[in-house]
Amino acid sequence: MVWLLNKDIPKEHLDKIKLLVLDSDGVTVERGTKIKEKETAKHWMAEIKTNKIPEELYQMINQLKKKGLKIMISSGRGLIYLQSMYPQIIGDGTILQAENGSISLFGGKVIQHFDYSENYFKKMARIKEKIKKLPIDGFEPKQFILTVHSPEEFKEVYDIVKSEDAEGELKVMWNGEAFDIQRKDVSKGEGLKKIMDYLGIKKDEVLAIGDRINDKELLELAAIGVSADKEKLDSDYWIEKDGLAGKHLLRYLLDNLGN
Numbered sequence: 001m002v003w004l005l006n007k008d009i010p011k012e013h014l015d016k017i018k019l020l021v022l023d024s025d026g027v028t029v030e031r032g033t034k035i036k037e038k039e040t041a042k043h044w045m046a047e048i049k050t051n052k053i054p055e056e057l058y059q060m061i062n063q064l065k066k067k068g069l070k071i072m073i074s075s076g077r078g079l080i081y082l083q084s085m086y087p088q089i090i091g092d093g094t095i096l097q098a099e100n101g102s103i104s105l106f107g108g109k110v111i112q113h114f115d116y117s118e119n120y121f122k123k124m125a126r127i128k129e130k131i132k133k134l135p136i137d138g139f140e141p142k143q144f145i146l147t148v149h150s151p152e153e154f155k156e157v158y159d160i161v162k163s164e165d166a167e168g169e170l171k172v173m174w175n176g177e178a179f180d181i182q183r184k185d186v187s188k189g190e191g192l193k194k195i196m197d198y199l200g201i202k203k204d205e206v207l208a209i210g211d212r213i214n215d216k217e218l219l220e221l222a223a224i225g226v227s228a229d230k231e232k233l234d235s236d237y238w239i240e241k242d243g244l245a246g247k248h249l250l251r252y253l254l255d256n257l258g259n
Contacts, residue, residue, distance in 0.1 A: 004239050004240040004242055004245075004248045005226070005237060005238075005239055005248065005249065005252055006230075006237060006238050006239075006240070007237065008256075009207075009224055009237065009252075009256070011256070013204070013223065013224060014207075014224075014253075014256060014257060015257075015258075016204050016205050016223070017069065017205060017206070017207045017223075017224070017257075018068070018069065018070060018201055018205040018206075019069070019070045019071075019072060019195075019196070019199065019201050019205060019206045019207070020064065020069050020070070020071050020072070020207050020208075020253070021072045021073075021074050021192060021206065021207070021208035021209070021218060021222065022061075022071065022072070022073055022074065022208075022209055022246055023073075023074060023075065023208075023209060023210035023211060023212075023215055023218075023228065023246075024073055024074075024075035024076075024077060024082070024085065024086075025050075025051075025075070025076075025077075026211045026212065026228060026229065026244075026245070027209055027210065027211055027228045027244065027245050027246040028053055028057055028073065028086075028244065028246040029050070029051040029052060029053055029054075029085055029244075030051045030244065031051075031177070032050075032051060033048070033049065033050045033051075033140075033149065033177065033178075034047075034048070034049040034050075034137075035047070035048050035049075035137050035138040035139075035140060035149045036137070036138060037137070037138025037139060039132075046138060046139075046141065048081075048140070048141075050077075050081065050085060051085070052084070052085050052086070052087075053085060053086050053088070053089070054244070054247075055088075056247065057244065057246060057247055057250060058088045058089060060247070060250040060251065060254060061089055061094075061250065062089075063254055064250065064253060064254060064257070065092065065093070065094075067254075067257050067258055069253075069257075070093055070094075070095070070199065070201075071089065071093070071094050071095070072094070072095040072096075072097055072192075072195060073086055073089075073094070073095070073096050073097065074097045074101070074188045074191065074192065074208070074210070074215075074218060075096075075097065075098055075099075075100075076098075076099060076100045076145070076147065076175075076180055076214050077098055077099070077140075077142075078098055078099060078140065078141055078142040078143065079096065079098040079099070079103055079105055079110070079143075080141075081098075081140075082096045082098050082105075083096065083105070090105070091108075093107075095195060097188070097191050097192075097195065099142055099143065099144050099145050099182075100145060100180060100182060100186060100187060100188050100191070100214050101113060101114075101186055101187050101188045101189070101190050101191020101192065101194075102114055102143070102144040102145065102182075102186055102191065103143065103144070104191070104194075104195065106195070106198075111194075113190070113191055113194045114144075114183070114185075114186055114190075116144060116183075120169075120183070123164055123165065123170075124146050124181070126164050127146060127160055127161055127164050127165075127181060128146060130160045130163075130164070131146075131148055131156075131157060131160055134150075134154055134156055134157070135151070136148055136149065136150045136151075136154075137149040137150060137151060140178065144182070144186075145180055145181060145182035145186075146179075146180070146181040146182070147178050147179065147180050147181075148178060148179040148181070149177060149178045150177075150178060150179060153174045153179075157172060157179050157181075158172055161181055168184075169183055169184060169185075170182065170183060170184065171183070171184045173212075173213050173214050174213075175212045175213060175214065176212070176232075180214060187214070187216075187217040187218075188210070188214060188215060188217055188218040189216075189217025189218050189220060189221040190217065192206070192208070192218055192221055192222075193221065203221065203222070203223050204223040205223070206221070206222040206223055206224070207222055207223065207224040207225075207226070207253075208221070208222035208224070208225055208226070209225075209226040209227075209228055209239075209245065209246065209249050210225075210226075210227070210228065210233060211227065211228035211229040211232060211233055211245065212229070212232055212233060213232070213233070215233055216233065219233065219235050224237065225237065226238060226239060226245075226249055227239070228245030228246070229241070229245075
């Protein structure tokens with residue numbers, strides 16, 4: 001069979017995998033979030049449109065669960081939106097990890113992985129007030145990180161963060177449609193470590209796929225890292241562009257695991 005994966009994953013490595021970590025936008029759901037936001041002295045209004053997991057991918061994930069794999073969705077999204085984007089796979093051991101590793105929904109519990117100070121939230125509020133003056137599309141509602149949807153990559157965003165972050169604790173990531181502003185020590189990779197420790201899973205038992213800069217640490221931590229966009233995220237394994245990369249990886253795993 002012809003695969004869109006650049007090369008086969010050695011069977012001795014594939015057979016060890018217990019945890020499959022899937023990015024959301026661009027991997028398991030189509031990109032294309034639209035945000036319209038308006039704020040007045042009395043009201044805040046926001047309209048958000050995003051995509052949901054296709055039925056075909058949900059069915060493949062369910063089949064992989066039956067093969068014994070644990071599944072984790074790792075995303076920069078807020079937890080409430082992940083619950084809406086992946087309604088079919090909530091429960092049954094599936095982990096939803098939100099805001100680039102900050103928080104997870106697992107086993108009926110919401111687990112916050114990092115502590116945040118009052119000063120952190122005050123700083124983020126000041127940054128938000130300054131960014132509001134730029135011609136952005138709006139802010140995606142989240143608890144711990146500031147996500148700014150924008151028609152382009154404004155240099156001013158980096159300047160504003162630098163001016164308010166005397167401690168140097170923040171980083172800014174641009175993914176092509178939005179900025180993520182968050183603590184430097186928080187990442188999808190660190191969030192994955194928390195889950196691995198909780199489950200007692202080792203590095204050689206993890207396979208992860210992602211496609212943007214916020215997935216870098218995730219792929220580095222996994223024994224098998226797969227890029228869904230090799231031009232934006234380097235990895236030993238990658239999926240050629242042809243629709244959702246997650247679909248091709250899931251099909252590959254279904255056809256090769258346990259054979």
